[in-house]
Amino acid sequence: MSARRAGLSRRGFLGMLGGTALAATGCGEVAGELLTGSAPMPAPFTVPLPIPQVARPVSPGLYEVTQRVARVEILPGLRTEVWGYDGTFPGPTFELRRGEPATVRVRNELPVPTSTHLHGGVTPPGSDGYPTDLVIPAGGHSGHSAHMTHPGEVHHEGTKDYRYPVGQRAATLWYHDHRMDYTAPSVWQGLAGFALVRDEEEDALPLPAGERELPLLICDRSFAEDGSLRYPRTHEGHDSDYMEGVEGDVILVNGAPWPVHEVTATRYRLRLLNASNARRLRLRLAPGGRFTQIGSDSGLLAAPVRHDTLPMAPGERYDVVVDFSAYPVGSTVTLVNTLADGPAGQIMRFVVARRAKDDSAVPTTLSRPPERPVPVTTRSFDFRRTGQSWTINGRVYRPGDLLARPRLGTAEVWRLTSDFHHPVHLHLAHFLVLARNGRPPAATDAGWKDTVDVRPYEVVDVLARFEGYRGRYMLHCHNLEHEDMAMMADFEVV
Numbered sequence: 435m436s437a438r439r440a441g442l443s444r445r446g447f448l449g450m451l452g453g454t455a456l457a458a459t460g461c462g463e464v465a466g467e468l469l470t471g472s473a474p475m476p477a478p479f480t481v482p483l484p485i486p487q488v489a490r491p492v493s494p495g496l497y498e499v500t501q502r503v504a505r506v507e508i509l510p511g512l513r514t515e516v517w518g519y520d521g522t523f524p525g526p527t528f529e530l531r532r533g534e535p536a537t538v539r540v541r542n543e544l545p546v547p548t549s550t551h552l553h554g555g556v557t558p559p560g561s562d563g564y565p566t567d568l569v570i571p572a573g574g575h576s577g578h579s580a581h582m583t584h585p586g587e588v589h590h591e592g593t594k595d596y597r598y599p600v601g602q603r604a605a606t607l608w609y610h611d612h613r614m615d616y617t618a619p620s621v622w623q624g625l626a627g628f629a630l631v632r633d634e635e636e637d638a639l640p641l642p643a644g645e646r647e648l649p650l651l652i653c654d655r656s657f658a659e660d661g662s663l664r665y666p667r668t669h670e671g672h673d674s675d676y677m678e679g680v681e682g683d684v685i686l687v688n689g690a691p692w693p694v695h696e697v698t699a700t701r702y703r704l705r706l707l708n709a710s711n712a713r714r715l716r717l718r719l720a721p722g723g724r725f726t727q728i729g730s731d732s733g734l735l736a737a738p739v740r741h742d743t744l745p746m747a748p749g750e751r752y753d754v755v756v757d758f759s760a761y762p763v764g765s766t767v768t769l770v771n772t773l774a775d776g777p778a779g780q781i782m783r784f785v786v787a788r789r790a791k792d793d794s795a796v797p798t799t800l801s802r803p804p805e806r807p808v809p810v811t812t813r814s815f816d817f818r819r820t821g822q823s824w825t826i827n828g829r830v831y832r833p834g835d836l837l838a839r840p841r842l843g844t845a846e847v848w849r850l851t852s853d854f855h856h857p858v859h860l861h862l863a864h865f866l867v868l869a870r871n872g873r874p875p876a877a878t879d880a881g882w883k884d885t886v887d888v889r890p891y892e893v894v895d896v897l898a899r900f901e902g903y904r905g906r907y908m909l910h911c912h913n914l915e916h917e918d919m920a921m922m923a924d925f926e927v928v
Contacts, residue, residue, distance in 0.1 A: 464681070465713070497539065500521070504518050540593060550569075552598060553885075730882060745876075748912045766786070814848075829923070830920040851894075859912040865897055907927065
């Protein structure tokens with residue numbers, strides 16, 4: 435549970451973070467502090483599920499997208515100001531193909547600088563979305579950007595071309611803002627969207643496709659009475675009452691509150707993304723049912739794995755198939771979050787409307803993932819509160835301060851330890867989860883990943899593969915408030 439929900443003072447909570455008392459309480463499964471809104475909540479399962487538009491290239495291999503302020507209807511009858519890629523929340527979905535390089539030209543018309551990160555992308559360092567590599571708003575410095583003085587900061591006036599070679603396997607990726615100190619409020623304001631990589635191996639599978647393939651970006655937000663987004667932070671600093679992370683009281687899927695979607699009694703492919711700042715999820719189908727997992731963060735599994743529940747930390751993705759023919763026509767199936775009570779325990783609802791022909795299937799063999807490499811060394815990274823800061827190996831983040839220099843083409847075991855819930859994300863490097871507390875990983879840890887949930891006082895060993903490019907990259911906590919409070923580190927692939 436969070437400190438406030440447990441009746442603890444903030445000082446008492448922060449003191450607990452430094453010792454084993456936190457292990458005794460466990461902080462439950464909740465990783466953030468609830469921010470309650472004042473807007474009237476809509477009745478659940480009344481708003482249709484939106485499907486993000488697909489980005490269209492302006493010429494072969496070139497996309498253009500504008501970050502801008504827009505007013506959209508999220509809560510029925512109210513208008514909400516968002517910061518969106520092309521003014522939408524989520525942003526457009528980029529459909530990319532392996533072996534077909536793409537350039538995304540980002541134009542910034544927001545009142546603040548931005549840095550776009552392709553999460554899960556195997557990307558050259560200059561296009562990775564380093565937090566001090568900034569696109570300054572078109573027309574010159576804003577009042578906020580004038581105060582950006584981090585070492586080595588790079589400014590691009592108005593636009594920047596992000597170049598993606600797309601040499602990686604088919605996978606569910608996403609993109610979001612990654613600006614130094616301001617990732618959390620910028621993503622909360624709307625700067626996030628899907629990027630789907632496809633390839634011939636995936637094309638050959640008889641998986642559900644077209645209208646039966648649904649990208650589902652799940653997140654939480656809080657709203658003021660007039661419909662505006664609430665967030666407990668100003669541009670002058672962080673709110674210490676939310677040091678452990680911010681959770682909202684309204685659940686959104688593809689930008690809609692507790693939506694409903696009509697399905698046929700057939701198989702559907704659900705690309706699930708937890709895009710919350712801090713909220714962890716444990717997804718289940720009600721009144722029952724199973725998820726057939728076909729992919730993880732970084733691509734298809736070798737073979738399908740079936741689950742009753744799916745734990746999801748911020749930044750994690752699951753590629754699953756749900757067979758709605760298992761339910762009677764006319765019935766409803768609700769995607770629920772068992773880590774929360776009340777409205778936050780509901781995600782969205784499916785209505786099984788009618789029978790239909792279904793030529794899809796889930797083969798027993800899905801792909802031939804990369805072979806497990808032999809590690810050349812082991813490194814340790816400790817994620818915890820040190821003093822009044824979130825740190826890695828006791829160090830507050832400073833751009834350019836390297837914690838590791840792995841060699842290109844090698845693999846290493848990285849041992850991740852923590853004092854709290856820390857979803858750890860590696861840029862560039864994909865990894866296999868080897869062990870949790872010296873025991874085999876969970877079935878839901880299967881496949882090549884880029885984000886792993888490291889729980890309080892847990893030791894997680896991952897086998898990270900450094901392929902693609904030399905240069906400077908990052909690892910960090912993907913609880914976005916922790917990230918903004920300096921829980922990041924640089925490494926350089928040499």
